[in-house]
Structure formats: structure tokens, C-alpha cells
Amino acid sequence: EAGVVQSPRYKIIEKKQPVAFWCNPISGHNTLYWYLQNLGQGPELLIRYENEEAVDDSQLPKDRFSAERLKGVDSTLKIQPAELGDSAVYLCASSNPTGELFFGEGSRLTVL
Amino acid sequence: AQTVTQSQPEMSVQEAETVTLSCTYDTSESDYYLFWYKQPPSRQMILVIRQEAYKQQNATENRFSVNFQKAAKSFSLKISDSQLGDAAMYFCAYRPGANSKLTFGKGITLSVRP
Numbered sequence: 578e579a580g581v582v583q584s585p586r587y588k589i590i591e592k593k594q595p596v597a598f599w600c601n602p603i604s605g606h607n608t609l610y611w612y613l614q615n616l617g618q619g620p621e622l623l624i625r626y627e628n629e630e631a632v633d634d635s636q637l638p639k640d641r642f643s644a645e646r647l648k649g650v651d652s653t654l655k656i657q658p659a660e661l662g663d664s665a666v667y668l669c670a671s672s673n674p675t676g677e678l679f680f681g682e683g684s685r686l687t688v689l
Numbered sequence: 690a691q692t693v694t695q696s697q698p699e700m701s702v703q704e705a706e707t708v709t710l711s712c713t714y715d716t717s718e719s720d721y722y723l724f725w726y727k728q729p730p731s732r733q734m735i736l737v738i739r740q741e742a743y744k745q746q747n748a749t750e751n752r753f754s755v756n757f758q759k760a761a762k763s764f765s766l767k768i769s770d771s772q773l774g775d776a777a778m779y780f781c782a783y784r785p786g787a788n789s790k791l792t793f794g795k796g797i798t799l800s801v802r803p
Contacts, residue, residue: 610791617796619693619793619796620793622791622792625790676722676786678734678736680735682732
């Protein structure tokens with residue numbers, strides 16, 4: 578069974594540029610999460626989806642961050658414009674009916 | 690608000706020895722879930738062990754076991770017979786419901802000495 582797939586693995590951009598990350602969850606997992614992980618820190622939830630509905634986006638900085646999961650399967654997280662402080666790893670996870678989370682390898686963003 | 694505290698930033702253990710990683714949490718819920726996740730240098734987070742708060746018996750998964758003290762809101766992870774492959778960051782995490790928000794601690798870096 579394929580795991581959670583994220584792309585790109587690494588992205589380097591100039592500040593004020595846009596960037597997008599893509600996530601394909603495990604087949605059949607209705608719940609999808611985007612987490613932000615700063616270096617040496619634990620992941621922090623940005624947004625959680627139940628199918629195509631964002632049920633918790635309270636921690637998503639909506640002035641520059643957006644996310645979508647149009648068909649309730651794969652998801653995209655966008656930052657526009659990126660700032661220096663956005664440099665981090667963006668983790669996607671999906672969960673099975675028992676609530677166990679499975680994580681992707683993450684997308685490491687460097688903003689110069 | 691729920692918080693998860695891992696007060697030790699780093700620990701080191703000799704190969705084949707036993708090490709215990711500490712975690713405390715704060716919640717007003719009576720039913721919840723606790724987890725330990727491992728994140729090796731490749732960065733993919735994997736589940737090590739989970740504990741349901743309503744279960745009194747401590748969870749065990751091969752060399753990994755927990756000491757769950759509900760009244761003290763403590764949830765420590767014991768790794769027995771440590772192996773070089775156990776070297777990673779370990780995160781304690783809390784979740785109030787089956788598919789609700791998972792809150793992580795800051796993590797602890799475990800190194801294993803050969």
C-alpha cells in the first residue's frame with residue numbers, strides 16, 4: 578500500500594515568491610492534515626480536512642496561506658507571498674478510521 | 690487548551706541499554722489518546738505506540754512500552770535493548786478524539802552510542 582506522498586521534497590525560493598505543496602493521502606483516508614514543523618520543534622497543525630471540508634483551519638495564516646482539497650482526495654497548500662519566516666518543513670498526514678495518522682516525508686521550504 | 694511538555698531536549702543511551710523519555714500533558718478531558726512518534730533524520734514521522742486513556746493497562750510494542758499515569762498526566766516511553774536504529778527525534782502527542790487535532794510536544798533527540 579502506498580503511503581502519503583508529498584511533493585516537492587525540497588523547494589528554495591526568493592521571498593515574496595509564491596510556492597505550492599501537494600499531498601496525496603493514503604487511499605481511503607478521509608481525514609487529511611497539513612502540519613508546519615520548524616527546525617527542532619514539534620509539528621503544529623495548520624489545517625485539517627474531513628473529505629473536502631476544512632474542519633479546523635484556525636491556525637492557518639489566511640493572509641498568505643491557502644489550502645484546498647477539491648475532490649476530497651489530494652490537497653494543495655499554497656503560500657503567497659512567502660516570507661523568510663516561512664522556511665520550515667510542511668508535513669502532510671492522513672488518518673484511517675481509527676484515527677491513526679500516517680505522515681508523508683515532508684516538503685522542506687527555504688525562503689531566501 | 691491542551692499542552693504537551695517534553696522537558697528533556699536530548700538524551701543519550703548506550704546500545705543494548707534501556708532509556709526512558711518523559712512527557713507530561715495538560716487536559717480537562719477524561720477520554721483521550723496519547724502517542725509517541727519517531728522521526729528519523731529522513732524526517733518521515735512514524736507511530737511508535739499509542740495509549741487510550743480509558744485503558745489502565747500500559748501499552749507495549751515489542752521493545753517499546755509506556756508508563757501511563759493518568760492522575761499525574763504523565764506518559765513516558767521506555768525503550769529496552771536500545772539499537773542504533775532507535776536514534777531519532779521522539780515526539781509525544783495528545784489527541785482528545787478519534788479524528789481531532791493531534792498536539793505534539795517539542796520533541797527529544799535520542800542518540801544511541803555504539
